[in-house]
Amino acid sequence: MKYRVMMKFLLRYSMVMSIAVWSGVLYTGCGKDSPDPILPPVVVDPPGPPSSDVNIPEVDNDITSFMAKYNVPGISIAITRYGKLVYAKRYGFADKEAGEAVNTNHRFRLASLSKWFTSAAIMKLIEQGKLGFNDKVFGEGAILEEMYGSQPYGAYVRDITVEQLLHHTAGGWGNSSADPMFAERTLNVYDLISWTLDNRPLLNSPGTKFDYSNMGFSILCRVIEKVSGETYTEFVKENILEPSGITNMTIGSSTLSGRKTNEVKYYGLANANPYGYGDGVIERLDGVGGWIASPTDLMRFLVRVDGFPTVEDILNTATLNIMASQTPASNYACGFIVSGTGNWYHGGTLTGTRNWMVRTTTGFCWVILINTSATNSAFNTDLDKLIWPAVNNSATQWPDHDLF
Incomplete structure (x- = not known):
């Protein structure tokens, strides 16, 4: 029954439209970007989740152009198609000062993406x-x-x-x-x-x-x-993360000295210290905005709550329908926004962090994690436009492999 219903749903929304509404997401940074240009390094991944051994120019070129335009240190992405992790790429630096390149094993602050969990x-x-x-x-x-x-x-x-x-x-x-x-x-x-x-x-x-x-x-x-009767993190790990095959998510730290294993370094805007929450605010945010994770782990979660038949969900259909329900007051569902075309999405912002996660009606999901932030609307608009050209182009050659 679930398969037939979802196939009808997918056929009904066979044309993907780009999300035009930017989420009223959490926490805005301040000041201007650093003037120093940053060029993505050529690197070889250390051991960790695999990255794509093929290139999709529409994705890679748009992201590297975005990084150059907004002076972004590092980005990591993951894209699923019909439940398969078909693309996982990293660009730029996890730590500029150390010359450490981003790899697919690196974890980023999720900010408001934590609310989805x-x-x-x-x-x-x-x-x-x-x-x-x-x-x-x-x-x-x-x-x-x-x-x-x-x-x-x-x-x-x-x-x-x-x-x-x-x-x-x-x-x-x-x-x-x-x-x-x-x-x-x-x-x-x-x-x-x-x-x-x-x-x-x-x-x-x-x-x-x-x-x-x-x-x-x-x-x-x-x-x-x-x-x-459990702590918040215990319950989420036992009932959401572990059933999704996720073992490397944790609540982050407010201080540079508390930076977790395989966590990127964050870069704030001028006069905005991304580690300025040294009095414990990140830890206090927990399920509001405190989790850190890799893009691959975020996709492990999203394909298990997306309502599609390709991967068994961790919630039943009736529960997912409640989760995606909206009110007359807004298009906000439960932990994410639903667009007028039926796509789900949410973003998150902390000083030194910007991210964006999407589930389309045609079976694609993706996440973009960034280790800096910006206050101007053009940054947000351009971030929203990433990935969509490749998804909307029927000629895009998506790999048939599954990197999960």
């Missing part, structure tokens, strides 16, 4: 019958009861549901102004939630207005912990 973990709890999509989060008899903040709660707090946190319609705590996720940096994540409840009142009735909220997804991480 958090959403999948919530869906797994729903599928297991341990959590309801419309369950209340705060207050007597709710999931988190009165564990956080002072009583009585302010207006609207007791009305918030799991669904509203997933869809960023909880009524506030957004990143459009002063993002509470980056306030009070000396507090741990649990005390920060209490501080937010006490000091940042909701502005709208839950369910009525979209306001992209990092704090909302941090609360979802605490929901996962309360319902599962």
Whole structure:
């Protein structure tokens, strides 16, 4: 049944259209790019996940041009077609000062791509019958009861549901102004939630207005912990990562000295230190924006939650339908955006990090990870345009191999 339904779905959307809407993604850097030109080095990969031994000029030329235009140190990509990893390439430097080239084993900060994993973990709890999509989060008899903040709660707090946190319609705590996720940096994540409840009142009735909220997804991480009885990372690793064949994802570090094995070095804009979160903010972000991973591991995950019949999904069809559901308030689903043509996508930004992940209606998925960031809209627009020319061109010769 799943195969017939998805084949009808693929035929219906046989023409891929480029995503024209740029996600309201997390965290904007500041300043200007470094003026020093960076040319991608010619390198041989060290041991690790295989890279493509063929070239697709439409992909490679566009990426190297993008790097030259925006002075990008390093990029790593992975592309799947009908569930097969057909292209995995790296360009430029993981560490400019050391002359270390990016290889396909390198891990990058995911920033808001982390939310896709958090959403999948919530869906797994729903599928297991341990959590309801419309369950209340705060207050007597709710999931988190009165564990956080002072009583009585302010207006609207007791009305918030799991669904509203997933869809960023909880009524506030957004990143459009002063993002509470980056306030009070000396507090741990649990005390920060209490501080937010006490000091940042909701502005709208839950369910009525979209306001992209990092704090909302941090609360979802605490929901996962309360319902599962495990830490957030333990539950995600056991129920999402391991079933997807992923063993090398972890939560990153805020400091250069805490840089993980095979993690790239990050390059901020002028006067923007990518390791300026030395008080533990990256660790505090966990399922909001704290994961690090390689492009190949991201594709291992995405092909198992894409709803296509080519690789068995880790969530059933009914759960995936909930995950891809939208509200009248926006085109945001649960952890990602759904375009008008049915493509799924999300981006992520931290100072020194920019990335983009896509699942098309025609069976392609890809991710682009970058170890710098920019504030101008042209950078974002051009990043969105990468990969699409090759995907849309019926003459593109995609390899038949599978690099997974």
